Amino acid sequence: MLKGKQSWVFPNRPVIVSSAAVGGPFEARGRLANDFDILHDDLWMGQDSYEKAHKLLLEEAIETAIQKGNATKEDVNFMLAGDLVNQITPSSFAARTLGIPYFGLFGACSTSMEGLALASFLINNQGAKTVVTAASSHNAAIEKQFRYPTEYGSQKPPTAQWTVTGAGAALLTDTDEKAGKLVTTSATIGKVVDLGISDPFNMGAAMAPAAADTIIAHFQDLQLDPAYYDLIITGDLAKIGSPIALELLQKEGLQIDSEKFKDCGLMVYQEDQKVQAGGSGAGCSAAVLYGHLFNEMRNGKYQRILLVATGALLSPLSFQQKESIPCIAHAVSIEVHP
């Protein structure tokens, strides 16, 4: 149901029955290692290309989520997934393996919340009974596409971010047994914002205004106060982008406690892991939300959270042609049903 200019509320409260997160070797050494369902100790994951490994991550995340939800592939009406590789092949190839009717999404690193918003909308409006949504990224496959060869010895600036090897998937249904379950309650779809940052090694700063824009729109549309949420989490703004976004929000008069304003890119790795500004990638917000944050909510630590996944909509070609980086952010609120 539309509320305000660009937000949906879900009065039927789609239930997130289960979720799963899969990660790579670098994530296994990270801060959230315990929240992953499967961790691979090798970037190749037994495949003969990084792109195939990327596909495997996604397949495993979706299969695990379906399994944990005591469902079968045949029960799932639709799959909504996306990634960062050209023509989103890992997602489409995973959809080939799984045989679930499929929507391929591209919202760069905001894909996770684009998928969750659409999945919730489908279920809320009786467009589906069961939907699986997922997003993934693989460090080596994405670096290969957007940057230099993985073994090339270039010096990354302190504003650069590390692409997460990971996938996250969530299974949503329209069940009536909602008590104590995680439900999605609203979503805000962002517009493309470009404030002129053109350095692909400074994505956090490029994406921060998009995150702020969507968060402001969310509170305006829903007539809510930021204190409503226990936590507002951005996707992958990291060390540079996160404080910028907070400053932009405070300038607009939103009173957000910096303790309650977190970022998935800053949560996923340890201090001593050399990732410059933090983590990024479509799998970053997906794995952190569907793994760690959902576990925390199930354990009762948080009741209501707003996840704002941010995406930089550039291509290797567009930045070589000196174009600035257009960015987008989508927000979904998740609550524990009383």
Add this chain to the structure above:
Amino acid sequence: MAKQKSPEQKRYEKIEQKHEAKRPVVKNCIKAFFVGGSICLVGQAVSYFYMYYFHFTEQTAGNPTVATMIFFAMLLTGFGVYDKIGQFAGAGSAVPITGFGNSVISAAIEHRTEGFVLGVGGNMFKLAGSVILFGVFSAFVVALIKTLLLIWGVI
């Protein structure tokens, strides 16, 4: 050419600059100096090795030395060490011949999964191609200037 920035973009630039972490230029230069210098020191040792143990002169020892240094770079790249040196040393490991070797070898490894012809062959010089092009061209320009100066009797 970069587009003209709008007032809104200019305002944002100011906020962004305040938060952006700057590259530690002086520290990077010092690290580059020592690591680059050490690589050259090894190169010098290899060069002397060829001069003392084989029949090479100072002029002819260059070629086998370069080949040996690239061989070292290949091993370090293959074992996944060179990119870590690169993050630490920056220009120090990029400028010497080993950096050139690393750019060719890393691209070759990266695209092995696309086959030998279109993958390795087609992408090997992806990064090094412009080094070869502009290296050869600038050598041509310098040689041209020297030749002209010699004809005019300046040097």
